[in-house]
Amino acid sequence: MPKHTVLTLQEQKIHGQRITMLTAYDYTMSKLLDSAGVEVLLVGDSLGMVMLGYENTLAVTMEDMIHHSRAVARGAAQAMVLTDMPFMSYHTSVQDAVYNAGRLIKEGQAHAVKLEGGADFAEHIRAIVKASIPVVGHLGLTPQSVHALGGYKVQGRTAEAMHTLCADARAVEQAGAFALVLECVPAPLAAHIARRLSIPVIGIGAGNGCDGQVLVVQDMLGMFADVSPRFVRQFAPVGKHVGEAVRQYCAAVKDGTFPSDEHSWALDASLMQHLEEDF
Numbered sequence: 001m002p003k004h005t006v007l008t009l010q011e012q013k014i015h016g017q018r019i020t021m022l023t024a025y026d027y028t029m030s031k032l033l034d035s036a037g038v039e040v041l042l043v044g045d046s047l048g049m050v051m052l053g054y055e056n057t058l059a060v061t062m063e064d065m066i067h068h069s070r071a072v073a074r075g076a077a078q079a080m081v082l083t084d085m086p087f088m089s090y091h092t093s094v095q096d097a098v099y100n101a102g103r104l105i106k107e108g109q110a111h112a113v114k115l116e117g118g119a120d121f122a123e124h125i126r127a128i129v130k131a132s133i134p135v136v137g138h139l140g141l142t143p144q145s146v147h148a149l150g151g152y153k154v155q156g157r158t159a160e161a162m163h164t165l166c167a168d169a170r171a172v173e174q175a176g177a178f179a180l181v182l183e184c185v186p187a188p189l190a191a192h193i194a195r196r197l198s199i200p201v202i203g204i205g206a207g208n209g210c211d212g213q214v215l216v217v218q219d220m221l222g223m224f225a226d227v228s229p230r231f232v233r234q235f236a237p238v239g240k241h242v243g244e245a246v247r248q249y250c251a252a253v254k255d256g257t258f259p260s261d262e263h264s265w266a267l268d269a270s271l272m273q274h275l276e277e278d279f
Contacts, residue, residue, distance in 0.1 A: 003077075003078050003079075003080070004039045004040065004078060004079055004080045005080060005111070006080075006112070006134050006178045008039075009039070009040070009080070009178070009179060009200050010178065010199070010200065012039075012200065012211070012212075013198075013199065013200040013211050018211065018212050018213070019039055019040065019200055019202060019211055019212025019213075020037070020038050020039050020040070020212060020213065021038065021039065021040040021041075021042055021082075021202055021212060021213065021214035022038050022040075022041065022042065022214065022215060022216075022217045022220070023041070023042045023043070023044045023046060023047075023050075023214070023215070023216045023217050023218075024041040024042070024043060024072045024075075024076075024217060025043060025044075025047045025050070025051050025068045025071070025072065026068065026071050026072065026075075027071045027072070027074050027075040028075070029072075029075075029217060030071070030072040030073075030074070030075030030076050030079075031075040031076075031077075033079065033217065034075060034076045034077055034078055034079045035077075038079055039078075039079055039080065039212075040079060040080045040082050040202075040212075040214075041072055041076055041079045041080070041081050041082065042082050042083075042084070042114070042214060043065065043068050043069045043072050043081065043082065043083040043084060043108070043110065044084050044216065045057040045060045045065065045084040045086045045087070045143070045144070046084075046143070046216050047060065047064065047065075047068055048060040048064070049224075049226070049227075050216060050218045050223075050224050051068070052064070056143065056146055057086070057087060057143045057144060057146075058087045058144065058146070060086040060087065061086060062086060062089050062100055062103060062104075064086070065083055065084060065085075065086050065089075065104060065108060066103060066104065066107045066108040069081065069083040069104060069108030069109060069110050070107070070108050070109050073108070073109035073110065074109075080111045080112060081109065081110045081111050081112075082110065082111065082112045082113070082114055082136055083104045083108050083110035083112075083113055083114070084113070084114050084115075085097070085100060085101060085104065085113050085114065085115040086144075087144045090115050090121070090124055094123055094124050094127045097115070097121075097124040097127060097128055098124075098127050098128055098131050098133075101113045101128045101131070101133045101135075102131065102133065105133055111134065112133070112134035112135065112136060112178070113128065113133060113134070113135055113136070114135070114136040114137070114138055114181065115128075115135065115136075115137070115138065116137075116138040116139075116142035116143070116144050116145065117137075117138070117139075117142065117168075118137070118139055118164075118165075118167070118168020118169070118171055118172060119167060119168050119171035121175075122171045122172065122174070122175040123175070125137065125172060125175035125176055125177050126175045126176055129175070129176035129177070130176075134178050135175075135176065135177045135178065136177060136178065136179045136180065136181060136202075137169075137172035137173075137175075137177040137179070137180045137181065138180070138181040138183065139155075139165060139168050139169060139172065139180065139181070139182055139183075139185075140155045140156065140165065140181075140182045140183040140184050140185040140190075140206065141153065141154070141155050141183040141184035141185075141205070142183070143183075152184070152229075153184070154184045154185070154186065154205075155183075155184055155185055156185045156186055156189050157186060162189055165185065165189065165193070166189075166192075166193060166196070169182075169193045169196075169197060169201075170196075170197070173197050173198065173199050177199065178199055178200075179199050179200040179201070179202060180193075180197065180199060180200070180201050180202070181201075181202045181203075181204065181214065182194075182201055182202070182203050182204070182206040182210065183203075183204045183205055183206065184204070184205040184206070184231070185203075185205070185206040185207075186206075186207070187206065187207020187208065187209060188207070188209070190203055190206035190207050190209055190210055191207060191208075191209025191210070192209075194209055194210050194211055195209075200212060202214050204231060205229060205230070205231030206231075215231075215232060215233075216232075218239075219232040219234075220232060220233065220234060220235050220236075221234070221235065221236055221237075221238040221239065222234040222236065222237045222238055222239040222240060223238055223239040223242070224239070225239065
């Protein structure tokens with residue numbers, strides 16, 4: 001099976017084949033998702049919340065992203081590894097944007113990078129693409145702008161906001177991004193943008209009219225209860241099963257039923273007799 005690339009994702013857009021994307025932050029999950037057929041593994045800065053326990057994504061560093069991206073890349077045999085550029089890694093200058101994108105590719109072993117923002121960051125996208133680094137844009141609810149947006153709110157619900165979002169989507173495409181993520185955008189607006197753009201549009205809380213979907217894997221597996229976005233569907237209550245398994249483990253250790261003989265190695269009794277005499 002060929003590896004998923006910028007070209008294969010574009011082919012899926014052309015032929016109307018939906019694209020699957022999930023977050024991954026470590027080697028074990030990367031291997032599981034890759035073997036299950038997920039086409040893009042997003043090393044999202046959401047790791048700050050689900051892996052590091054931060055209140056939001058703003059404290060995530062380049063070193064955090066590189067560390068987790070490298071682990072995911074080692075587990076991805078077929079999937080594209082897409083890594084987020086963290087807060088302030090590209091905001092200060094175009095030069096910083098290119099340099100840090102390069103670090104994610106070289107040190108983090110990512111295949112592509114994702115950054116938030118529209119027309120204001122078109123120059124940054126253009127420069128990164130010029131450096132032969134594939135870029136995915138991110139519009140709508142942009143978590144790195146949570147304070148400026150006044151919280152985690154649906155975007156594009158007024159005429160002005162709709163026009164701005166469409167203009168930003170076009171600017172991202174024209175700057176050279178090969179795909180776009182739309183987060184928390186009304187479904188009809190997201191579908192309209194997906195139809196108008198020639199690049200794949202991946203939705204998260206943006207309805208069924210996008211070219212593909214992405215979720216935080218801990219959300220869709222019921223492993224992260226700190227927040228429960230409306231757009232999340234739990235496909236398996238893994239968090240509940242993990243909790244029950246851990247409770248059973250603790251009980252078995254407490255009552256002495258684990259480890260049993262089947263989980264231990266025996267030793268000849270005569271050898272133990274010698275040990276008793278010596279020690």
